[in-house]
Amino acid sequence: MGAYLLDTDVISALMTMPGHRRRQKVEAWLRSLGDAPVILSSVSIAEINRGIALVNHPAVAAAIGRSLDPRRALGVPQHAGDR
Numbered sequence: 001m002g003a004y005l006l007d008t009d010v011i012s013a014l015m016t017m018p019g020h021r022r023r024q025k026v027e028a029w030l031r032s033l034g035d036a037p038v039i040l041s042s043v044s045i046a047e048i049n050r051g052i053a054l055v056n057h058p059a060v061a062a063a064i065g066r067s068l069d070p071r072r073a074l075g076v077p078q079h080a081g082d083r
Contacts, residue, residue: 002036003036003037003038003039004033004036004037004038004039005038005039005040005041006038006039006040006044007044008044008047008048010026011040011044011048013025013026014026014027015064048064051064052064
């Protein structure tokens with residue numbers, strides 16, 4: 001089985017308040033994947049890092065930053081998006 005590439009909006013849903021309907025749906029979907037690997041693209045990690053930079057609460061920003069492991073990111077080829 002392959003891995004699932006998560007978009008930034010999936011991570012955003014997980015950052016909503018516990019019990020929020022959108023978060024519950026995403027959590028249920030992630031549980032349904034079992035042991036299948038889930039990964040983030042380097043673009044999503046960059047978007048998340050931008051969001052961290054905008055957070056005015058140092059403890060929250062630190063917690064989000066610790067949860068990201070750049071060694072597990074799916075890289076984007078340097079030529080991606082070139083025309």
